[in-house]
Amino acid sequence: MRRYGIYAAMLLVVIANAVVLGGVQYNRSGTPEATVELTERELHVGYAHDENSRVSLSLNWNRMADRSEWFDRKRLEELGYDLSAMTDADEGAGRRYRSGQESKAYVVLEYDGAAWQAWLADERQKLEKMQSEVESGKVTAKTLESAQKRLVWNKANASRLLAVDVGRNPEALRQRYTDRSRYIITPALVRLNYRYPVKEKGVVKEPARYYGSISRILTDSIHVPGDMQTPLAALQKRSSKYRSPVYYEGAKETDPKQSRYRVTLVYGKRFEPWVSAVRMEN
Amino acid sequence: MQADAVTADEVKRPASKAEAQRRAEQIRSFNSELALLEQHGVVRLNDEARARIGAYHGRVLEELTGEFDIDVSSAARQMSLGMRAVSFLGALALSAAVFFFFYRFWGLLSTWGQVAILIAAPLILAAGAEFAARREKTLYFNSLISLVAFTAFVLDLSMLGQIFCITPSQNAFLVWGAFALLLAYTYRLKLLLVAGISCLMGYLAATMGTWCGLYWLSFGERPENFIVAGLLVFAAAFIPHKIQAEFANIYRVYGLLAALLAILILSHWGGGSYLPWQTRHIEYVYQIAGFALSGAAIWLGIRRAWPGVTNLGSTFFVIFLYTKLFDWWWKWMPKYLFFLLLGGIAVLILMVLKRARGRIKEVLS
Numbered sequence: 001m002r003r004y005g006i007y008a009a010m011l012l013v014v015i016a017n018a019v020v021l022g023g024v025q026y027n028r029s030g031t032p033e034a035t036v037e038l039t040e041r042e043l044h045v046g047y048a049h050d051e052n053s054r055v056s057l058s059l060n061w062n063r064m065a066d067r068s069e070w071f072d073r074k075r076l077e078e079l080g081y082d083l084s085a086m087t088d089a090d091e092g093a094g095r096r097y098r099s100g101q102e103s104k105a106y107v108v109l110e111y112d113g114a115a116w117q118a119w120l121a122d123e124r125q126k127l128e129k130m131q132s133e134v135e136s137g138k139v140t141a142k143t144l145e146s147a148q149k150r151l152v153w154n155k156a157n158a159s160r161l162l163a164v165d166v167g168r169n170p171e172a173l174r175q176r177y178t179d180r181s182r183y184i185i186t187p188a189l190v191r192l193n194y195r196y197p198v199k200e201k202g203v204v205k206e207p208a209r210y211y212g213s214i215s216r217i218l219t220d221s222i223h224v225p226g227d228m229q230t231p232l233a234a235l236q237k238r239s240s241k242y243r244s245p246v247y248y249e250g251a252k253e254t255d256p257k258q259s260r261y262r263v264t265l266v267y268g269k270r271f272e273p274w275v276s277a278v279r280m281e282n
Numbered sequence: 283m284q285a286d287a288v289t290a291d292e293v294k295r296p297a298s299k300a301e302a303q304r305r306a307e308q309i310r311s312f313n314s315e316l317a318l319l320e321q322h323g324v325v326r327l328n329d330e331a332r333a334r335i336g337a338y339h340g341r342v343l344e345e346l347t348g349e350f351d352i353d354v355s356s357a358a359r360q361m362s363l364g365m366r367a368v369s370f371l372g373a374l375a376l377s378a379a380v381f382f383f384f385y386r387f388w389g390l391l392s393t394w395g396q397v398a399i400l401i402a403a404p405l406i407l408a409a410g411a412e413f414a415a416r417r418e419k420t421l422y423f424n425s426l427i428s429l430v431a432f433t434a435f436v437l438d439l440s441m442l443g444q445i446f447c448i449t450p451s452q453n454a455f456l457v458w459g460a461f462a463l464l465l466a467y468t469y470r471l472k473l474l475l476v477a478g479i480s481c482l483m484g485y486l487a488a489t490m491g492t493w494c495g496l497y498w499l500s501f502g503e504r505p506e507n508f509i510v511a512g513l514l515v516f517a518a519a520f521i522p523h524k525i526q527a528e529f530a531n532i533y534r535v536y537g538l539l540a541a542l543l544a545i546l547i548l549s550h551w552g553g554g555s556y557l558p559w560q561t562r563h564i565e566y567v568y569q570i571a572g573f574a575l576s577g578a579a580i581w582l583g584i585r586r587a588w589p590g591v592t593n594l595g596s597t598f599f600v601i602f603l604y605t606k607l608f609d610w611w612w613k614w615m616p617k618y619l620f621f622l623l624l625g626g627i628a629v630l631i632l633m634v635l636k637r638a639r640g641r642i643k644e645v646l647s
Contacts, residue, residue: 005468006412009461010405013435016457017401020439024446051382053389056444080495102497187449189497219447226392233389272447 027268034180034267035276036111039259042161043222048236055229055236057263057275059220061109062159065119071190071212075166079105081192083210106271107188107214108165108177115162123151163214166190170271186271189215219272222265228278235260299470300528302350309339351419362420369422370473376426377433384437396445400438407431408465415469428465428474435461452488452498455481470526479515479536486511494556505544505554512540535590538579542598545572549602572602584641596635603627 043057073083080103110116127147133139161184167173170185177183191213198206224232264277296302319325327335346352353359380403388396408431414423439454462478465471484501487508491501501507516537519530545568548555552564559567579595582588604624611620 005464006408009464009468010408012457012461012464013401013404013408013438016435016439017442020442020446020448021397023448024442027446052385053387054385054444055389102500103495104497218449221444222447223445226389226395229389270449272449274447 023270024272027270027272028266028274030269032180032266032268033174033271034184035264036181036184036267037262037264038111038161039262041157041259042111042159043263043265045232045235045261046221048233055224055232057222057224057232059161059217059222059273060159061161061163061217062116062119064154064158065116065162070164071166071214073210076192076210076212079103079166079168079190079212102189102191102215104187104218105166105168105190106170106173106185107163107190107217108167108173109161109184109186109217110164110177111182111184112160113162113164113182115164116160119162120155123154127151166212166214184265184267184273186267186273187218189218191215222273222275224275224278228275231280232261232278296346296350299350299352302346303352306343306346306352309343313339349419365420365422366425369426370429373426373429373473376430380430380433381437384441388441393445397442400441404431404435404438404461407434411465411469421469421471424469425471425473428469428471429477432458432462432465432474432477450499452485452492452501455485455488459485466529467526472529472532475529475532476536479533483508483511483515483540486514503554504556505547505551506556508544509541512537512542512544515540531588531590534588535594538591538594542572542575542579542594545575546598546601546605550605569602569606572598576602580638584638592638596631600628600631 042060044060046054046056046058077083127144130139130144130147134141134144164183165173165177166188173185174183177185193209193211193213195209197204197208258281260281262279262281263275264279265273266276267273296305316325316327320327353362384399391399407427411424411427411431414427415421418424436458439457442448443450443454459478459481462474462481466473466475466478487510488498488501490507490510491504492498494504494507496504514537515533519533519537523530549565549568549572552559552561552568555564555568557564557567576595576599579591580599581595583590583592583595607620607624607627611623615623
């Protein structure tokens with residue numbers, strides 16, 4: 001052991017690194033799985049830090065616009081959640097469905113597509129309804145003004161990357177979403193949400209509800225290689241100057257901003273992304 | 283007197299530094315006791331016998347010092363303890379330095395420059411550990427460099443994951459654990475053994491979590507994963523440890539500690555269990571399991587003369603008992619009576635443990 005142990009340890013380091021780099025090579029070989037050009041709205045540049053010289057981009061998918069109506073019982077069952085035994089009378093259902101709640105799946109993210117347009121149309125419709133409610137006195141003018149500002153801000157600044165589907169099999173998802181410049185398929189954590197039935201004096205008023213949601217994208221922090229870092233490094237902000245990427249009441253900076261860069265993001269055979277180009281906007 | 287017939291070579295060679303140190307302590311105790319016996323006139327050795335014993339012990343100590351660099355005096359032993367502490371603190375500081383150094387400058391390097399540094403660092407440090415081991419018998423520098431090599435390997439795989447945006451996997455724990463164990467067994471390093479066992483326990487707990495439908499990173503949400511991992515580590519102590527016999531105790535105590543801690547958590551937080559029962563019932567089950575396992579640990583520790591296991595079992599038995607008494611009596615009993623009862627129970631436990639101590643002494647003798 002004394003003689004060979006250290007050589008075995010060194011061999012292990014070499015093999016582990018070879019396996020990791022082999023996987024990277026495999027991911028980047030052949031035709032990319034997807035190639036999407038995204039803007040600052042979808043890829044936020046990380047914060048500058050004295051102790052960390054890295055420049056990274058975080059993938060910002062629009063949770064605000066995520067209604068997840070499509071993430072229904074059928075999808076949950078396709079993902080392997082067994083919902084057959086759940087009834088409103090079942091007291092232990094909530095507990096039982098908690099176990100194994102979060103699991104890995106593949107999520108389809110649509111960039112600037114029908115889901116984004118549908119959300120905008122929905123928001124406009126809500127605003128119109130609100131206008132009529134102001135006239136009837138149900139809603140104040142201030143609330144309406146705030147909602148109008150929010151919509152203007154979201155139209156110009158919010159991420160146009162929306163989750164539109166989920167599944168266990170990424171190849172099957174790609175057959176459904178064939179446009180590789182608009183649809184990203186990426187590994188993510190999904191969760192089963194359970195809402196207990198509403199009962200009144202033992203009578204079920206509202207049945208139990210269960211629906212899926214996306215907890216997080218597993219590869220949402222994207223490293224920017226050294227040769228592309230310089231322009232983005234200049235845009236990095238200190239955390240003390242943090243500006244929320246979503247509109248909020250009382251925000252000082254509510255004006256729409258022009259996206260300052262475009263990034264070409266490529267997804268490989270293992271659905272792992274890398275930055276292939278960074279283009280600054282004039 | 284048969285001292286002529288016995289040479290240092292014929293005495294069983296110690297398998298480890300700890301065993302060699304015990305042998306040196308034995309010689310020192312013998313000389314102290316002999317001096318006392320002579321002082322009280324119980325026995326008196328003639329000059330020839332004294333010279334033979336002295337010469338024999340001198341040879342033994344010389345050989346042990348030459349091979350294991352043991353401490354032959356209590357002052358040297360104290361110094362060694364200090365050096366071990368300094369070596370540990372130095373290793374921690376250097377590991378932090380490696381981490382922060384890389385983070386500080388990696389943005390200035392090209393991707394392949396980063397990869398080359400990350401791969402080379404653990405290899406160079408492992409070679410450095412071997413070099414240090416060949417130069418010194420005490421292995422203080424070797425221990426320090428080995429721990430930094432382990433840190434560099436952890437940094438290597440985790441940073442490659444970040445650079446290439448690799449989907450995280452629990453397999454990294456398996457590889458880190460194997461690396462730490464290889465270094466620990468090669469150089470008899472207990473600290474790296476603990477690091478290796480921790481990584482393997484993380485791997486086992488995460489793998490069990492995935493078998494039960496969890497994503498591997500959520501393995502901490504279910505303490506039962508650690509009960510299985512802890513018991514597996516405990517079972518690993520039964521694999522014959524011919525070379526590093528002292529490692530078996532670390533497997534036993536660490537494995538049992540993980541299992542008992544997980545049971546303690548579940549005995550108060552049934553919601554964290556996989557079991558599809560009511561939370562209250564799950565907590566009862568784990569309270570009983572906690573008493574049973576800590577009681578079994580005390581019994582096994584006494585029977586096999588494993589003081590570490592006995593002490594751990596006793597500590598957890600008291601914790602389980604006190605938390606249960608708190609649940610039962612704290613609200614309705616006057617505080618003075620509650621603490622009086624705790625004190626009384628402590629006395630009772632002391633009496634039981636005193637008997638157990640006597641039993642251990644019998645077994646050891």
